[in-house]
Amino acid sequence: KDDKRRVTVICKQKDCPFYLWVRKSMQATYWQVVSFQNEHYCFRTVRNSQATPEWVSKRLMSLLMHSPDMRLKALVAFALEKWGFRLSMDQAYRAKVKAIEKIEGATRDQYKHLRSYVAELLDKNKNSTMKIKYDLSPHDPIFERMYVCLKACKSAFVTTCRSLVGLDGCFLKGEFGGQLLTAVGKDGNSQMFPIAYGIVESKNYSSCKWFIDQLIVDLDGIQEGSWAFISDQQKGLVEVIKELGENVEHRLCVKHLYGNWKKKYPGEHMKELMWMAARATTTLDWEKAMLQIKNYDEEAWNDLQKLNPTCWTRSAFKVNTKCDLQVNNMCEAFNNVIMKYRHKPIITLLEGIRFYISSRIVKLRTTLKRYEGSICPKIQQIMEKNKKTCEPWRTHWCGDVDLSLFEVSKGMEKYVVNLKQQTCSCRKWELTGIPCTHAIACMWINGVEPELSVNSYYRKSTVLTTYSFIVYPCNGPNLWPPLQTPVMLPPIMRRAPGRPKKARNKKNDESTKRPYLPRQSRSVVCKNCKAIGHNRRTCKG
Incomplete structure (x- = not known):
């Protein structure tokens, strides 16, 4: 019992003598213990009905601030050790959700502050591109799409990187779903370089066209024959890139092509034959x-x-x-590293990606400064491999004044090399900008160092310029500029049928966490007539 003047406490277990009676003094200035029986004859329970999700979430904030991906089982074990009671999995889940919302802000509320966040980021990172597309409803605007291209990424890619752009998308696992479209390039060390990213409702023709239109503006337009794109065989992307014109090269990821092709034509030999045709130069x-x-x-x-x-x-x-890339692994690598942000609210997601790009620029610049060679490490490895394989090739100078025309042969194989024009009839030098084994054999005859003929994209100085652009820091929500604009509402939820899941469906040739094959259904074979679809008891033949 509990009222304004007295409190009575008894044990919930039957026949337990524990008893406490407290009452207020006549002057109402203090409470006095009238009767207290401090003996328990009952067993102790590890459940506590007063440990509500709200109470637990306040005490978990400091822990989840440093370990936001902590599993529910670990939270249950932490509560048992820290407070001496056991949380149910449902209590732990609700407490974690409330704590994360207190730390990062509620998912719906972040859309209200999205415009202020954009204003802050554009103020600190001048000439960056951030565009929001929203539905002008009768009341407040409803979020539809968003596009982001940071000035550091834009300037670095246009001035120092090869003109091949990988396009892909990945699902967002948050409350409102959607997809994250990404545009990723390659730096001079053949590592991924994020260019732009956008949040859209789904990966379709309309959203892909909107994203690519913004991207082309940031890449200073499409010059004749200057840009190439690589993607999977999504209908939306294929149609949009086709509309850019015949001079825009569109490569399809051979890994995805083979994944579809092998369903009809399986077998290791067929795989070898297809890749042989794909790699032919x-x-x-x-x-x-x-x-x-x-x-x-x-x-x-x-x-x-x-x-x-x-x-x-x-x-x-x-x-x-100067890039012979055939698989869109750079986009897949980027999607993988940002996986931990894909279930976050929108501003937390955008901040996580921005922080990752900023940290990556600093890390790669610091690492490359310690490197002593003039050619980037991964390119130097290719050069060393080409040097080792050029020994059996015989060279014949054709007598030109520039000492550039050679005939290179090994057995029945023969190629023509022009050192001045930096070409070889095998086309590998022209495709990549890296001297092939035939060209290196000719350079050694002339006493020329092969590294001097490597394309400028791959030089250490060029890549240092790539990572010299800075993603400037931004203030927190407490210092964001207030805007006199209508409150933006979150997008309309499009809940997929069935139980929500975070892991995508794995292909047959992809590794899974489980070390065993999934259960497969078996066809019933009749022991009487050997037909499929019925057993001996129901056999009619």
Whole structure:
């Protein structure tokens, strides 16, 4: 019992003598213990009904501030050790959600402050691009899409990186779902370089066109034959890039192409034949590989013939990008490193990506400054490999004044090298900007250091310039400028059917956490007639 003048406490367990009676003094200035029986004959319970999610969340804030990804089982164990009672998994989940909301702000409330966040970031990072598209409803605007391209990423990519852009998207796991579209390039050390990213409702034609239109403006427009894109075979992306014009090269990720192709044409030998055709750098080598596919399976050859060669084989790639990349692994790598932010509210997500890009720039610049070579480390490894394989090749100078025309042979293989024009008939030098093994053999005859002929994209000085641009720090919400604009509402929820999940479906050739194969259904075979679909008891034949 509990009222204004007295409090009575008894044990919940039956027949337990514990008893406490407290009453207020006549002057109402203090409380007095009238009766107290401090003996327990009952067993102790580890449940506590007073440990509400609100009470627990306040005490978990300091812990979750440093370990926001702490698992529920760890929280239950922490509460038992710290306070002596056991939380249910449901209590732990609700307490964690409340604590995270107190730390990061409620998911819905972050949309109200989104414009202030954009104003702060644009104020500190001049000439960056941040655009919000919203639905002008009769009342307050409803968020639809957002595009972000930081000035440091924009300037570095346009001035120092090769003109190949990878496009991809990944699902957001937060309350309102959606997808994160990304544009990622390659730096001079063949590492990923984030260019721009955007939040859209889904990966369709409309959202892809809106994202790519903003991206092209930041890349100073599409000059004739200057840019190339690589992506998976999504209909929206394919159609949008096709509309940019015939001079814009669009490569399809061969890994995704093969993933679809092998469903119909499985087998290790078919895989080797397809990749042989994809990696061929000359038209003749590609035709030979395609002929092998035709001889092995003509139907598979017919399906590959439907694809434009410029989309998937190096023999048809343009050489202006100085990049022979065939898989969109740079986008997949970026999606992987930001995975821990993909279930966060929108401002926390954007801040996590910005902080990652800023930290990456500082880390790579510091690492490269300690490197002593003039050519980037990964490119130097390719050069060393080419040097080792050039020994069996025999060179023949053709007698030109510039000492640049050579004929290089090994057995029945023969190639023409022009050192002045930096070309080789194998096309590897032109495709990548890195001297091939045939060119290096000729350079050694002339006494020329091969590293001097490596394209300027791969030089240490160029990559240091790439990472010399800074992502400037921003103030917190307490210092964001107040804006006299209508409150922005969160997007309309599009809940998918079924139980929500965070992990995507794995392909057959991808590794999973479980060390065993999933259960597979078996077809019933009749022991009487050997037919499939019924057993001996229901057999009619």
